Amino acid sequence: MGYRFSRDDVAYLGSAAGCAALAEVDRLELTPATHLRDIEQVRRAHGDRTAALIETVRLRRKAVVKLPAARQWLFTDDALQQATPALVARHRAARLAGRAVHDVTCSIGAELSELAEVCPAVIGSDLDDVRLAMAAHNLASPDEPNRARAPRGRNIVLAKADALTSTTRDTVIVADPARRADGRRTYDPAKLQPPLPDLLAAYAGRDIAVKSAPGLDFDRLAWDGEVEIVSLDGAVREACLWSPGLTEPGVTRRATVLDSRGDTTTLTDAAPDDIPDRAPGDWIVDPDGAVVRAGLVRHYAAKHGLWQLDPQIAYLTGDTVPAGMRGFRVEDRFELREKTLRRELSRRDCGSLEILVRGVDIDPDALRKKLKQRGSTPYTLVITRVGRAGVVFLCRAVAPH
Structure with a gap:
């Protein structure tokens, strides 16, 4: 839950003395390894202000990614x-x-x-x-x-x-x-x-x-x-x-x-959503999560000339990849069988393996351990459902361009 700040804490932390103390505390590492030593050092210098000072510096460091301009702000843990x-x-x-x-x-x-x-x-x-x-x-x-x-x-x-x-x-x-x-x-x-x-x-x-x-x-x-x-x-x-x-x-x-x-x-859902019903293309595209959560997968596909692998699944496919999107070039397609996957991945000298799953009940981490690939070639497996059948697409990932 973090330290419970008071109005008095806020007044002190915003004062000249408080700002100077915060700058002093910010020079400390405040890591698990230095925790006890840092607390003792701050306590000797600032007594009962120690908890408020350390918590404020800790929260400011956490806030840098979310609120990069808020380096001098005050927070509570819940508020941040x-x-x-x-x-x-x-x-x-x-x-x-x-x-x-x-x-x-x-x-x-x-x-x-x-x-x-x-x-x-x-x-x-x-x-x-x-x-x-x-x-x-x-x-x-x-x-x-x-x-x-x-x-x-x-x-x-x-x-x-x-x-x-x-x-x-x-x-x-x-x-x-x-x-x-x-x-x-x-x-x-x-x-x-x-x-x-x-x-x-x-x-x-x-x-x-x-x-x-x-x-x-x-x-x-x-x-x-x-x-x-x-x-x-x-x-x-x-x-x-x-x-x-x-x-x-x-x-x-x-x-x-x-x-x-x-x-x-x-x-938006005011955009067209008419897309063809076709066999998988050369590429698989995983739309941004905002598109999926908003229920606009078909609209996104129509905008970029793509179509769905399955009407109930958010993976898209097509002959090109939208600009700025990561795509997966399809090299092969298999039935969802562990023995088949192990054999094919071994034959292709598979090393690092990214596994994407949607529409089927599979734990990617557990499957990766079972496949035990020790090669040198990176691959991506896109595991999904087309109709009622589980399908695996063996792909090479391509970074956004």
């Missing part, structure tokens, strides 16, 4: 875990550019930081006093690092308020309900904090964007707006529910693929 990666928050903010926005679960301010760059007025509210104090610190002007912190500029207001109580008018509502219940991650909309059905009811008729886990059961909501699934650098990060007033007419599903270079690819 749920914080939206900066590139994902920036994408959402771009969709809200020019609107007044109220983030009703603002936490430590990760969303507010991006919204403030493109929105004329931004309000952040939360019930947690500590997180609000951290948000005020995090959103302070970067050229005033050592004085009492205030939100950057005049377009951000912070307030203590219940997310289920409407406290603003004429604003777009942004919310990020906590996805843990009784200490465990939940995918039940009614068990989020605040409960998603209650949140949507509280702002019925308002423009609203709600961040949620991509594994949430959206069909249980009977949502009449858009569900956007967002990935970053190949990993699915989140889903966002957009009310009808914030999306394009006729769009109910969207896949957005982001990467750290700044590239963005978007696909």
Whole structure:
């Protein structure tokens, strides 16, 4: 659960003395091997501030990948875990550019930081006093690092308020309900904090964007707006529910693929999804997870001249690979039999072996151990189902181009 910060901790960590102490602690390794020695050194210098200082440095180091510009921010462990990666928050903010926005679960301010760059007025509210104090610190002007912190500029207001109580008018509502219940991650909309059905009811008729886990059961909501699934650098990060007033007419599903270079690819269910029914082509393509989670595999295939290996399976096939995508060149095809696989892989001097599985119940790691390949040639096995039969495609992986 991490250290439990207090308002006094936040005030100290944001002071000149606290900033100097944090810089001192940041020079320590803080590894498992140096843990006891580091704690003792900090305790001698800073007494009962030790836990707050070490936890803050530890969290800042963890935050570098998710929030690279937040090197001087304050976090709680839970808040950092749920914080939206900066590139994902920036994408959402771009969709809200020019609107007044109220983030009703603002936490430590990760969303507010991006919204403030493109929105004329931004309000952040939360019930947690500590997180609000951290948000005020995090959103302070970067050229005033050592004085009492205030939100950057005049377009951000912070307030203590219940997310289920409407406290603003004429604003777009942004919310990020906590996805843990009784200490465990939940995918039940009614068990989020605040409960998603209650949140949507509280702002019925308002423009609203709600961040949620991509594994949430959206069909249980009977949502009449858009569900956007967002990935970053190949990993699915989140889903966002957009009310009808914030999306394009006729769009109910969207896949957005982001990467750290700044590239963005978007696909919606308004695009064509007619694809041919053909035998496997020269290549197999595994679409980005956002495309699969959004249910837009056929739309993606139609856009790139591909088709499905099987109507119920997300693997695609074709004669070319879409630009920027990793592809698997098919060299052979076998029935799903361990003896056949071992013989064929041995004959081809197979060494390192990547195994991709979809649609069949096989543990790739267990299968790799059974096959015991000791050759020098790398291969990829794509194991799936075509119709009722399990099929193995022997492939060579080709990097994105």
